[in-house]
Amino acid sequence: MSTTEAGGVITLTEADLDPCVTHTGTRHPLTGALRGQPALCRVAELVDDAERLAAELRDQLVMGSLRTLDRDLERLLLDGATGRVATTRAFPGRPGPMDLSPLAPSLEALLRFAAATDELTGPRGRYAPRGHGPQALTPVWAETAGEDPASYWRTAALIRPLARIARPGAGLRLGLPPRLLEEEFGSAAIVRFEDVDFPGTLTHEPTRRFLSETGLPEHGYWYELDTDVPLPTLAEYCAQEDGTPADRLPEDADRLIRLGRLPKDTSLVVDGATGEVLCWSEPDATLHPLNADVSTLAFTVWLVHREKTLDTKHDAVTEYTS
Numbered sequence: 001m002s003t004t005e006a007g008g009v010i011t012l013t014e015a016d017l018d019p020c021v022t023h024t025g026t027r028h029p030l031t032g033a034l035r036g037q038p039a040l041c042r043v044a045e046l047v048d049d050a051e052r053l054a055a056e057l058r059d060q061l062v063m064g065s066l067r068t069l070d071r072d073l074e075r076l077l078l079d080g081a082t083g084r085v086a087t088t089r090a091f092p093g094r095p096g097p098m099d100l101s102p103l104a105p106s107l108e109a110l111l112r113f114a115a116a117t118d119e120l121t122g123p124r125g126r127y128a129p130r131g132h133g134p135q136a137l138t139p140v141w142a143e144t145a146g147e148d149p150a151s152y153w154r155t156a157a158l159i160r161p162l163a164r165i166a167r168p169g170a171g172l173r174l175g176l177p178p179r180l181l182e183e184e185f186g187s188a189a190i191v192r193f194e195d196v197d198f199p200g201t202l203t204h205e206p207t208r209r210f211l212s213e214t215g216l217p218e219h220g221y222w223y224e225l226d227t228d229v230p231l232p233t234l235a236e237y238c239a240q241e242d243g244t245p246a247d248r249l250p251e252d253a254d255r256l257i258r259l260g261r262l263p264k265d266t267s268l269v270v271d272g273a274t275g276e277v278l279c280w281s282e283p284d285a286t287l288h289p290l291n292a293d294v295s296t297l298a299f300t301v302w303l304v305h306r307e308k309t310l311d312t313k314h315d316a317v318t319e320y321t322s
Contacts, residue, residue, distance in 0.1 A: 040061040040062065040063065040078070041061070041062050042058065042059055042060065042061060042062070043057055043058060043059070043060045043061075043062060043075070043077065043088070044058045044059070046062065046075070056100070057088065057099075057100055059080070060077040060078065060079060060086070060088075060100070061077065061078045061079075061080055062075050062076070062077060062078075063076045063077065063078050063085075064076045066087060066152075074087040074088060074089050074101070075087060075088055075089070076103070077100070078107070083105075083106045083107060084102070084104070084105055084106065085102075085103045085104040085105075085106070085107060085109075085110045086100040086101055086102050086103050087100075087101045087103050087152075088100055088101065101150065101152075102150050103150050103152060104150070112140060113137075113140065113141075113149070113153050116137050116140045117137070117153065117156045117157060117160050118160070120137070120157060120160045120161045121160050121161060137149075137153065137157050141153070158306065162303075165177065165180065166295075166299050169206075169295055170206070171205065171206030171209075171275075172206045172207070172210060172275065172293045172294065172295040172296075173292045173293055173295055173296050174295040174296055174298075174299055175295070176214065176295060176298060176299060176302075178214070180302060181214065181215065181216070181217060181298060181302060184302055184305055184306070185217045185305065189217050189218055189219070190215040190216070190217060190218070191215050191216055191217070191218045191225050191227055192211070192212055192213070192214075192215035193211045193212055193215070193231065194212065195208075195212070196230060197230045197231050198211075198230075198231060198257070199230070199231060199232065199233050199236075199257055199272070201233060201254055201255040201257065201272040201273075202231075202257050202270075202272040203272055203273055204271070204272060204273060204274060204275040206275060206293075207270060207272075207275040207293065207294055210293075210294045210295060210298075211294060214298065216259075216294065216297070216298055216301070217298075217301055217305075220297075220301040220304075221301065221304055221305075222262055222263060223259075223260050223261065223262050223268045224260050224261050225259055225260040225268075226258065226259065226260050226261075231257050231258060231259065232257070232258050233253065233254050233255070233256060233257055233258070233272075234249065234250075234253045234254075234256040234257070234258055234267065234269055234280060235249060235253040235254045235256075237258045237267065238253070238282075244282060244285060248285040249285070250280075250287050252271070252273075255271060255272040255273050256269045256270070256271060256272065256278070256280070256287075257269060257270050257272050258280075259277075262279055264281075264283075265281070265282040265283055266279050266280065266281050266282065267279065267280040267282065268290070269287075270293075270294060275293040275294065276289065276291075276292065276293060277289075277290045277291040277292070277293060277294060277296075277297050278290050
């Protein structure tokens with residue numbers, strides 16, 4: 001019989017594994033600890049019309065689930081004959097064909113991959129010095145899975161380190177690594193402003209320092225920066241370019257600095273006194289919050305670029321991060 005220990009860890013006896021798990025290297029770890037359910041069951045027991053399943057999927061053993069914070073994503077499966085671990089979208093009562101997605105060549109590899117990925121979230125982990133991408137875990141994969149691990153692990157190696165990339169900043173919400181934006185977009189795509197570009201009403205020193213030292217991508221998907229002339233205040237821009245009457249502008253239009261353009265005739269502006277990033281709708285003559293400051297704007301743009309990169313490289317990214 002299986003027993004549940006403190007902390008939700010479930011141990012299985014040799015009898016629990018017969019006759020489903022015959023792979024010797026897999027039986028021993030399972031008599032140690034398994035999280036998620038009181039006993040192994042077959043995929044065929046979870047779905048209607050099991051006869052429609054491929055034979056290799058029907059007899060796979062369900063160990064648990066891959067999860068987000070609040071729901072199961074895919075079932076975690078074990079091949080009792082080979083010890084390989086895979087996933088599938090199998091849920092109670094759901095009929096129809098399903099596919100297997102390889103996850104790890106063995107239980108031992110699964111545990112090693114998971115532990116190594118967790119270490120990427122801390123600055124002192126063994127793999128943290130290697131960076132914040134798949135290259136950080138290449139040695140671990142090479143030892144157990146060759147050079148082509150499942151896309152889940154490549155995606156995780158890019159997503160998990162986000163916890164340590166952006167730390168609390170001095171004067172701004174986030175302190176970004178110095179070359180984070182350059183490494184992502186290329187140095188030629190980053191715009192840095194000089195003191196002569198700033199109007200006198202930009203008095204928030206952390207914002208001035210960020211725009212001059214770190215900079216922003218010129219093209220941030222949903223915005224384009226103004227780079228041809230010194231940054232105008234919203235009042236100056238509307239008087240020269242937009243034609244919005246002064247009585248329709250916000251009271252603090254002289255301290256709002258226009259950084260660039262957003263879609264649908266909307267301006268990207270920063271409050272020169274507080275550093276808050278806002279958007280000004282020209283047709284509606286309304287002002288709305290957009291980001292806490294330029295550091296969170298920059299990190300948001302970085303995240304969007306990362307997501308698009310993942311979508312291009314890894315078909316499974318949307319499944320595991322949505």
